[in-house]
Amino acid sequence: MAKFPQRGPGGQPPSRRRRADAERPIPSPQSTTAWEAQAQWYDQRQGEAGDDFHSQLVLPAVLRQLAVQPGQTVLDCCCGNGVLGRHLASHEIRSIGIDAAPSLIEAARERAGALEEHRLGDAHRMLADQLVAPASCDAAALVLALQDLDPLDKVLRGCAHVVRPGGRLVIVLTHPCFHLPKAHHWGWDEEAGMMYRRLDGYALPRRIPIKTFPGRSSSASSSSYHRPLAMYLNALGAAGWGVIGSEELCSHRRGSRGRKSAAEDAAHREFPVFLLLTAQRLEPALPARQG
Numbered sequence: 001m002a003k004f005p006q007r008g009p010g011g012q013p014p015s016r017r018r019r020a021d022a023e024r025p026i027p028s029p030q031s032t033t034a035w036e037a038q039a040q041w042y043d044q045r046q047g048e049a050g051d052d053f054h055s056q057l058v059l060p061a062v063l064r065q066l067a068v069q070p071g072q073t074v075l076d077c078c079c080g081n082g083v084l085g086r087h088l089a090s091h092e093i094r095s096i097g098i099d100a101a102p103s104l105i106e107a108a109r110e111r112a113g114a115l116e117e118h119r120l121g122d123a124h125r126m127l128a129d130q131l132v133a134p135a136s137c138d139a140a141a142l143v144l145a146l147q148d149l150d151p152l153d154k155v156l157r158g159c160a161h162v163v164r165p166g167g168r169l170v171i172v173l174t175h176p177c178f179h180l181p182k183a184h185h186w187g188w189d190e191e192a193g194m195m196y197r198r199l200d201g202y203a204l205p206r207r208i209p210i211k212t213f214p215g216r217s218s219s220a221s222s223s224s225y226h227r228p229l230a231m232y233l234n235a236l237g238a239a240g241w242g243v244i245g246s247e248e249l250c251s252h253r254r255g256s257r258g259r260k261s262a263a264e265d266a267a268h269r270e271f272p273v274f275l276l277l278t279a280q281r282l283e284p285a286l287p288a289r290q291g
């Protein structure tokens, strides 16, 4: 399992004690309760069709890469309020959404049509809890969730277990090469008249505590995990997935219309926000570990 050193504010190395804390694996219930605390906020943000990033950028790309047909079934692992399931249903595609936050499952069920089913469960325990029948799905999606999960192993193996051989897994992440929470910054080069992206790290995996409501002193917090790209690719291979494609999604948003507007647009076109990986379930799947 990866070790996740924690970075302090401004990218400073943490004290020895904080580093020891950060390297302790996080039991999965912590991530599940953290999301429950922000369920209402997330449901409002995504609403029926998703925010502008979901509706304009992410969901169309996921649908394209899933390559599923009407009547087929997609596992939506970490489904949130079910926004992908609704998008799939509008194309006559069935889905089974799994999420650990009870309020988000409830919100998803309230909006669901006949083609959408939602189950409360932990993505790390899809196998152990038999949340979905083996090889019963034509494809799976993990949208903007894998960077919140640790370890990767059981989640990716769980997806391989429920997808039929040859079926796809589509993963969308905040781009690990350009987006490191608390360690990426936009800068302005006055001389060149250019926006630049500064990264204060990349190669070392790390766990980053995220406050749910940053302004509040008593806010709940969750964890996000930065991993270099190779860790994701290797974890997919080890779990029985072969990567067959990728898209790097650049923001559709445009500049502020101020003096730097053209430079902002150029930066939005140059630096992708999301990384999409498309993998195919290898046959035979690697033996799945229980747990």
Ligand SMILES: C[S@@+](CC[C@H](N)C(=O)[O-])C[C@H]1O[C@@H](n2cnc3c(N)ncnc32)[C@H](O)[C@@H]1O
Residues within 6 Å of the ligand: 028, 031, 032, 035, 036, 046, 077, 078, 079, 080, 081, 083, 098, 099, 100, 101, 104, 121, 122, 123, 124, 142, 143, 144, 145, 148, 149
């Ligand atoms: C950023 S949201 C993304 C939700 C959805 N995929 C979307 O695109 O809107 C991350 C989701 O992962 C879920 N999650 C976090 N840890 C989980 C776990 N261990 N098992 C299942 N779901 C989990 C959270 O409850 C939350 O709904």
